[in-house]
Amino acid sequence: MPMKGRFPIRRTLEYLQKGDLIFKNRVKIMTVNYNTSGELSEGARKFVFFNIPQIQYNNPWVQVVMFKNMTPSSFLKFYLDGGEQVLVDVEGKDHQLITQHVKKILCKSEEVLHVEALAKMQESNPANFGPKKYCLKECICEVEGQVPCPGTTPLPKEFTGKYRTQMAAAQE
Amino acid sequence: MFKVIGGRALPAARLLAPRCGVWVESVRGRKSRNDPPAKSKEGRIKLPPPVDPVEMVVMKERFTEYNLIMRALRLEFKEEVLRKKYEEETGSLAEERARQDAEEHKILMEWNDAENRRMLKIRQLRVQKETAEADQRKLEMILKRDHERQAFIQQKEQEILQLQEDAKNFITLENLDQRIEEALDRPRNYNYAIDREGRVVKRTVLD
Numbered sequence: 057m058p059m060k061g062r063f064p065i066r067r068t069l070e071y072l073q074k075g076d077l078i079f080k081n082r083v084k085i086m087t088v089n090y091n092t093s094g095e096l097s098e099g100a101r102k103f104v105f106f107n108i109p110q111i112q113y114n115n116p117w118v119q120v121v122m123f124k125n126m127t128p129s130s131f132l133k134f135y136l137d138g139g140e141q142v143l144v145d146v147e148g149k150d151h152q153l154i155t156q157h158v159k160k161i162l163c164k165s166e167e168v169l170h171v172e173a174l175a176k177m178q179e180s181n182p183a184n185f186g187p188k189k190y191c192l193k194e195c196i197c198e199v200e201g202q203v204p205c206p207g208t209t210p211l212p213k214e215f216t217g218k219y220r221t222q223m224a225a226a227q228e
Numbered sequence: 229m230f231k232v233i234g235g236r237a238l239p240a241a242r243l244l245a246p247r248c249g250v251w252v253e254s255v256r257g258r259k260s261r262n263d264p265p266a267k268s269k270e271g272r273i274k275l276p277p278p279v280d281p282v283e284m285v286v287m288k289e290r291f292t293e294y295n296l297i298m299r300a301l302r303l304e305f306k307e308e309v310l311r312k313k314y315e316e317e318t319g320s321l322a323e324e325r326a327r328q329d330a331e332e333h334k335i336l337m338e339w340n341d342a343e344n345r346r347m348l349k350i351r352q353l354r355v356q357k358e359t360a361e362a363d364q365r366k367l368e369m370i371l372k373r374d375h376e377r378q379a380f381i382q383q384k385e386q387e388i389l390q391l392q393e394d395a396k397n398f399i400t401l402e403n404l405d406q407r408i409e410e411a412l413d414r415p416r417n418y419n420y421a422i423d424r425e426g427r428v429v430k431r432t433v434l435d
Contacts, residue, residue, distance in 0.1 A: 129351070144340060145347040157343070161336040 066109050075110025077155060078164050079118055082137040086111070089123045090130040090146075100130035102151035134162060 065071050079086075088108070090100035104122060112120050132144040132154070142162065146154050164172075184191040197205035203215070213219045316322060399407050419432040 142337065142340060143344060145344045147347060147351060157340075161340050 063105070066106065072110055072113040075107065075114050076163075077107070077111050077114065077159055078169065079111075079115050079162055080164055083115075083118055083134055083162055084137060085119045085121065085135040087121045087123065087133040087135070088130075089127050089133070091125050091128075096148045097130045099149045099151045099154060100146050103146070103154045106151060107155055132158070 059065070059067070061067075088100065088104055090104060091097040092101070108120060108122070112118070129145070129147045131146055134142040134144070136142065144154075144157060144161075146157075149157075179190070180192055182192055185193055185195060188194060193199060195205065196202050203211070417431065417433075420428050421430045423429050
């Protein structure tokens with residue numbers, strides 16, 4: 057089955073996950089004002105076409121809004137926690153330049169991302185058993201290849217403590 | 229007979245909820261409230277299991293000690309988790325981090341403002357250039373139109389002069405007779421061929 061639309065690669069998971077614009081926690085809304093015609097808006101148009109899907113995929117809790125042909129020049133506006141607004145003028149810039157600019161001012165740095173990834177890995181330590189919210193498995197009986205849960209299938213007689221004490225008592 | 233109320237249904241999100249184990253309610257199973265007990269159970273006296281006092285004392289001691297230790301361990305772990313969470317959010321390190329974040333944010337915002345100012349200057353220059361070019365083009369158009377008008381007037385004047393020149397050779401009523409006489413005296417022969425350049429090639433003699 058062929059891919060649909062222009063540049064259908066934008067819809068692939070691989071492409072989306074490759075996006076490296078992960079905003080800081082305080083960025084809540086991102087607004088893009090651009091024009092559909094004009095040489096100066098070309099960079100902004102490409103940014104919207106290629107990079108916005110990646111941004112939204114990597115920041116599902118940030119609201120991204122696009123406005124077309126509302127102002128003569130194109131710009132990005134970010135609304136942060138606490139009411140602060142950050143304006144980024146993108147007239148005449150290339151879409152890669154815009155990405156770099158935004159990454160520099162409002163995204164989590166490589167170290168922070170690294171630390172977060174480590175913390176996440178520690179949380180999902182398969183050696184920890186506990187509630188589903190904090191650990192991967194609750195009991196060893198959930199692991200493949202281990203003794204199944206006695207709640208679902210009764211244990212063989214030899215494994216029960218009752219039988220074992222009986223045998224020990226009979227031997228004495 | 230005793231039905232277990234499922235612990236899975238309750239929300240497990242309460243971090244430090246006491247885990248009291250199984251919650252059981254008494255249910256009479258197959259028989260309802262008014263059914264009499266079975267005949268085989270007639271005369272049955274339900275007695276609690278026999279208790280050995282010595283064993284009881286020993287077991288009680290051991291169990292109290294065991295429960296104490298387990299409870300202490302559990303509380304220790306809970307305290308550790310809470311302390312970690314507290315430090316994460318409102319510890320001294322967290323404040324330090326928040327301050328550093330704020331500083332970095334300020335620096336980056338200033339850098340962004342500088343970029344915006346630079347773009348503004350570029351844009352102003354561009355707009356200036358565009359207006360200048362537009363003015364230039366308007367002037368040129370005006371000049372061109374003037375030029376064209378002048379040329380048109382010149383051409384018309386030339387035509388008028390040419391016509392005036394030609395008017396001198398017109399045949400009028402006064403020199404009609406004279407011109408007729410001249411034409412009759414000088415017969416003109418139009419029987420000739422010309423080549424592509426317009427030179428006369430051949431003439432046929434007129435009788």
